[in-house]
Amino acid sequence: MDKSVEADVDETVADAGPAKAARPRVRRREIGFSTMASLTLSAAIFTFLFLMLSGRAVPIPEVIRDRIEATVNARLGAERVALGGMALIIGRDGIPRVSLTNIKLGNAADGAVAVLNNLGARLSPGRLLQGDLAASELLLSGAQITVRRTASGAFAFGGAGGDESMAQSVPQILDLVDAIFDSSALSSLRTVEAGGIVLSLEDARSGRIWQATNASLVMRRADRATTLSLASDVFNGTDNVAEVQLSVARNLTTSGVSLGATVNRMPAADIALQAPVLSWLGVLDAGLSGSVRAEIGADGRLTSLAGTLDIEAGALRPLPDVPPVEFSSARTYFTFDPSRQRLDFSELAVVSEQGRMTATGHTYLAELNGPWPGAFLGQFDIGTVEYDGEGIFPEPFALSGLKADMRLRLDPFTVELGQIAVDQEEARIRASGRITAEADGWHVAVDAGSPAIQSERVLRYWPLVVSPVTRAWLAKNLKAGELRDVSAGIRYQTGSKPDAILS
The missing domain is CATH 1.20.5 (Single alpha-helices involved in coiled-coils or other helix-helix interfaces)
Structure with a gap:
């Protein structure tokens, strides 16, 4: 080659x-x-x-925990969240979850005002694939929260003391909740469930403390509304244990709030301290069950209220040393118009061992001290008054078609009867008077008159214990006939015999 x-x-x-x-x-x-x-x-x-x-928990690095904490706090302003332990758990369903312990909620001025023992968060898989830790569901177990209500009715958390500037209305509190859940880590959140909550409510106006124990809470978020429901036993410092269910719904478009409350075996005096319009319940020594529905505007003002109350056997007792006026049960349906400060009763019924009464009517809140009334001005149509007892009147009777104008003051307890009108074929009677409860007991002064009344009617409505000698003389000497221009007066004080004047 x-x-x-x-x-x-x-x-x-x-x-x-x-x-x-x-x-x-x-x-x-x-x-x-x-x-x-x-x-x-x-x-x-x-x-x-x-x-x-x-099911083992893997601790999450502090740098990630601090980032989440900073993101949440950036949206809260003065309030602060401090996260304790933080770990990742993969459930048997394959869904990742985050477990947080010892979470503290508070502000720079008062420190921690709520402590959450254990908080579990179900993570959003879609957000996790994008590198974000975002919760779609929260499960809370164990929490201790203290809420203080100021004299004006606003709420502050923890030790805000008398600083009104730290207090917030219900809509403002819900604004804070929305700010928390609008953070990046919680923006996918739709459900929060909590159990084992201990909630203490300190009321500045009354000096009372209520404690809700073993409370359960569910909060749900949708596109247009946030709803919250709470169920709990409530202790008020006595042997009584009441049951309470609360519901809150907030319209995210209008910021309006709907509140609902259902109570069972709650002392009437405790209900009276929760809302000015119900302060008249404070003179009752009785338990009650019922429900109330309220609407609150974006400015925190009440726009409407309606409710029904079933009151158990108890007594009218404005002061501890005043002899109680006992009743077997009572019931009322009512609505309230805040713009007119008017409370309407579509039904008012009282039953006792001596008889029963039904009425409808309305009353205006008057002599306001802030939101709290010093008096109630009312007009009532008394449908029926039935007496079927013994020892007060000589025989059972029933009256209908009565009308009453009155003013109720709570402190001191005073009922001023402007006029009671009885218009029946047998008699037309007009009465007025004053009833007060003082340290030494009841004081009653009632004057009545009629242009014409049958003599037997006078004796029927004359109590047996009032001037029994005069009554016996009339029963013996006044057999029949009509009395004209009749005037009568009754005076009574606890510990003394009733006295009557007839002319």
Whole structure:
């Protein structure tokens, strides 16, 4: 072979040799990378399955916890959230969850005002794939919260003391809740469930403390509304344990709030301290059950209220040392118009061992001290008054079609009877008077008159214990006939005999 040809062949082989030799080395690098990726993926899957099957919690680095804490606090203004322990848990359903312990809520002025023992968060898988820790559900177990209500009715958390500037209305509190849940970490949240809550309410106006124990709470968020429901037993410092269910719904478009409350075996005096319009219940020594519904505007002002109350056996007792006026039961349906400060009773019924009464009517809140009334001005149509007892009147009787104008003052307890009108065929009677409860007991002064009344009616409505000598003389000497321009008066004080004047 020609040497030049051999040289060309050798040169060609030399050029091709390295290329062929390099191919195995490239294949070895590709196999190494694929193997590492497979091992990494397998390790991740194995770790995921191990965590899922074992349910073990993996601590989350502090840098991530601090980032979440800073994001939430940036939206809260003066309020602060401090996160304690934070861990990741993979459930058997494969859904990742975050567990937080010892969460403290508060502000710079008062420190922690609420402590949450354990908070579990179900993470959003979609957000997790994007690198974000975002909760879609929260489960809370155990919390201690102190709420203080100021004299004006606003609420402050923890030790805000008498600083009214720290107090907030219900809509403002819900604004704060929305700010928390609008943070990046909680923006996907739709449900919050909580149990084992201990909630203490300190009322500045009355000096009373109520404690709700073992309370359960559910909050749900939708596109246009946030709803919250709470159920709890309530202690008021006595042996009585009441049951309370509360519901709150906030319209995210209008910021209006709907409140609902259902109570069972709650002392009437405790209900009276919760709302000015119900302060008249404070003179009753009785338990009650019922429900109330209220609407609150975005400015925190009450716009409407309606309710029904069933009152158990108890007594009218404005002062501890005043003899009680006992009753077997009472019931009322009412609505309240804040714009007119008017309370309407579509039904008012009282039953006692001596008889029963039904009425409808309305009353205006008057002599206001802030939102709290000093008096109630009322007009009532008394449908029926039935007496079927013994010892007060000589025989059972029934009256209907009565009308009453009156003013009620709570401190001191005073009922001023502007006029009581009885219009029946047998008699037309007009009466007025004053009833007060003082430290030494009841004081009663009632005057009545009629242009004409049958004599037997006078004796029927004359109590047996009032001036019995005069009554006996009339019963003996006044057999029949009609009395004209009759005037009568009754005076009574606890511890003394009733006195009557007839002319």
